[in-house]
Amino acid sequence: MTILSTRGLSKSFAGLKAVQGVDLNLPKGQIRALIGPNGAGKTTLVGLLCGRIAPTAGTVMFDGQDISNLPAHKRINLGIAYTFQVTSVFANLSVDENVALAARRRFSDAKVAGVVRDALEKVGLFDRADQNAGDLSYGHQRLLEIAMGLAQQPRLLILDEPTQGLAEAEVTDFKALVRDLAKTATVLLIEHNMSVVMELADQVTVLNFGQILAEGTPAEIHANQLVQAAYLGTG
Amino acid sequence: MSDLRKTALLHFGILALLFGLQFILPAYHHGNLARIMVLASYAIGFNILFGYTGLLSLGHALFFAAGMYGMGMSVHLFEFSPAPALISGLVVGVIVSAAVGFLALRTAGVAFMIVTLMFAQAGYLTILYFGAFTRGDEGFVIQQSERILWGIDLSDATNRYFAAWVLFSVCLIFTLKLVQAPFGKTLIAIRENEERARMLGYDVFSRKLVAVILSGSMSALAGASYGLLFGYVGASFATVQYSIFPLLWVLLGGAGTVLGPLVGTLFMFYLIDLSSGVTSAYMLIAGVVLVLLTLYAPQGLAGELRARVWRWLP
Numbered sequence A: 001m002t003i004l005s006t007r008g009l010s011k012s013f014a015g016l017k018a019v020q021g022v023d024l025n026l027p028k029g030q031i032r033a034l035i036g037p038n039g040a041g042k043t044t045l046v047g048l049l050c051g052r053i054a055p056t057a058g059t060v061m062f063d064g065q066d067i068s069n070l071p072a073h074k075r076i077n078l079g080i081a082y083t084f085q086v087t088s089v090f091a092n093l094s095v096d097e098n099v100a101l102a103a104r105r106r107f108s109d110a111k112v113a114g115v116v117r118d119a120l121e122k123v124g125l126f127d128r129a130d131q132n133a134g135d136l137s138y139g140h141q142r143l144l145e146i147a148m149g150l151a152q153q154p155r156l157l158i159l160d161e162p163t164q165g166l167a168e169a170e171v172t173d174f175k176a177l178v179r180d181l182a183k184t185a186t187v188l189l190i191e192h193n194m195s196v197v198m199e200l201a202d203q204v205t206v207l208n209f210g211q212i213l214a215e216g217t218p219a220e221i222h223a224n225q226l227v228q229a230a231y232l233g234t235g
Numbered sequence B: 001m002s003d004l005r006k007t008a009l010l011h012f013g014i015l016a017l018l019f020g021l022q023f024i025l026p027a028y029h030h031g032n033l034a035r036i037m038v039l040a041s042y043a044i045g046f047n048i049l050f051g052y053t054g055l056l057s058l059g060h061a062l063f064f065a066a067g068m069y070g071m072g073m074s075v076h077l078f079e080f081s082p083a084p085a086l087i088s089g090l091v092v093g094v095i096v097s098a099a100v101g102f103l104a105l106r107t108a109g110v111a112f113m114i115v116t117l118m119f120a121q122a123g124y125l126t127i128l129y130f131g132a133f134t135r136g137d138e139g140f141v142i143q144q145s146e147r148i149l150w151g152i153d154l155s156d157a158t159n160r161y162f163a164a165w166v167l168f169s170v171c172l173i174f175t176l177k178l179v180q181a182p183f184g185k186t187l188i189a190i191r192e193n194e195e196r197a198r199m200l201g202y203d204v205f206s207r208k209l210v211a212v213i214l215s216g217s218m219s220a221l222a223g224a225s226y227g228l229l230f231g232y233v234g235a236s237f238a239t240v241q242y243s244i245f246p247l248l249w250v251l252l253g254g255a256g257t258v259l260g261p262l263v264g265t266l267f268m269f270y271l272i273d274l275s276s277g278v279t280s281a282y283m284l285i286a287g288v289v290l291v292l293l294t295l296y297a298p299q300g301l302a303g304e305l306r307a308r309v310w311r312w313l314p
């Protein structure tokens, strides 16, 4: 069963075709990696999915419903969570208030504290709950972003380069975290770290110049000539 | 002691102090403090939008005047008694702030400042245009006989102080509860990072609209009370000066703190009062002190207190 699908999804920025005619089908429960060279349009594509960016053309279906015309906050409330590529936490608020803001949208006041604690423990930030988010190191801010995604207990979690800036050990923890999460949610993961893609993804979608270049299992993508060419810049 | 306890103790302590002061203050300061409490209520209203939601309006005089005229015109034209007159001021405030919010929130940043400024200017000109009813610049007096609320004569200094204290307490406690509630925390989130708040699923526009309405309505209530307690309604309260005052008070006292508006209003009032007693160039002294404060206490007095000592201060 498909949880998310797009048809002909396109976005141009003043003539620059950042995303062109993307047909994406995301089966429920899958971990899907979205890869592609810098500037391929990955961030723009997921921005179109969650309503941050208005498309030039095309439709988005989520769980059988056409959400193309829904504003971002309504899409989020349907169970989509989005973590930013450029860290975007509430720098002047405490770590636990950051996560509580994410949780409050979904849970009653009585449950929020428990959900927050849970999410912070999962990413290993619980002992820093009282600190200001802005005082965390870059890597810890990335983890906080992930905790904010977890606290929403989404049906579809979109992660935009979550492992960027994480230490080796943190990347290992992150992989376990996503595997655990995938039992209850669908994950769309933009990732440059190939070991993460190879180990985590059920399927990989490769984007190049705003178009889907290839789709397949990690092994298939690894062997794909076109993909190699795109990454080496000869495509 | 938990932060919530400390907060409650401090804020209720200050209300108790303000209540007690009336018994020991000499008449002059007694009168001043009554006025300061009403103006601080206006500043608290302004602070909901500016300090907590991060929206700078340069047109709050429109809301203050909407309340004042909503109250005053109902007395003047329809001979309302004080209670319904106050309610009428509040209702006008709700309507005006809802309309202004709905239109002005389509803009952000500098455009929002300009649009609110323009609305306030239009409001001021409207008061002048209908001078036949509003008595324009000259304004009109609310007679002593029209200021008897439930048998209490609001023109009497003691009663007036008490009424101002009740108004201030209501505004202070309301704001304290608001910023401790999930709704208030969402406003703070919008102030801190609007895009992030939106992408957590919050309907940012409607929350900002509610913030404008709460802020504008509280300002209107303060305006209505001011007219009733001090017995005068005039167009000068709708001028741009009265939009700038609450901004100054809140900046000095500490934007985004519950006590900041009181601290700032009190400070500014006495700064001008004391320096005008010393020299005729009192605005110069006031100006220098303001510059020093902006340099050395950029977060305002209560804001610095929070940054340095009491991190729990709401």
Ligand SMILES: Nc1ncnc2c1ncn2[C@@H]1O[C@H](COP(=O)(O)OP(=O)(O)OP(=O)(O)O)[C@@H](O)[C@H]1O
Pocket (backbone or CB within 6 Å): A013, A016, A018, A036, A037, A038, A039, A040, A041, A042, A043, A044, A045, A085
């Ligand atoms: N708001 C914008 N205005 C104009 N151009 C934009 C905007 N956002 C993205 N672009 C352009 O669209 C193209 C795709 O950008 P996008 O950020 O989606 O790429 P990406 O695949 O996420 O890249 P990276 O791997 O570097 O994050 C780029 O050429 C970029 O410069």
Ligand SMILES: [Mg+2]
Pocket (backbone or CB within 6 Å): A042, A043, A044, A085, A160
């Ligand atoms: Mg990107």
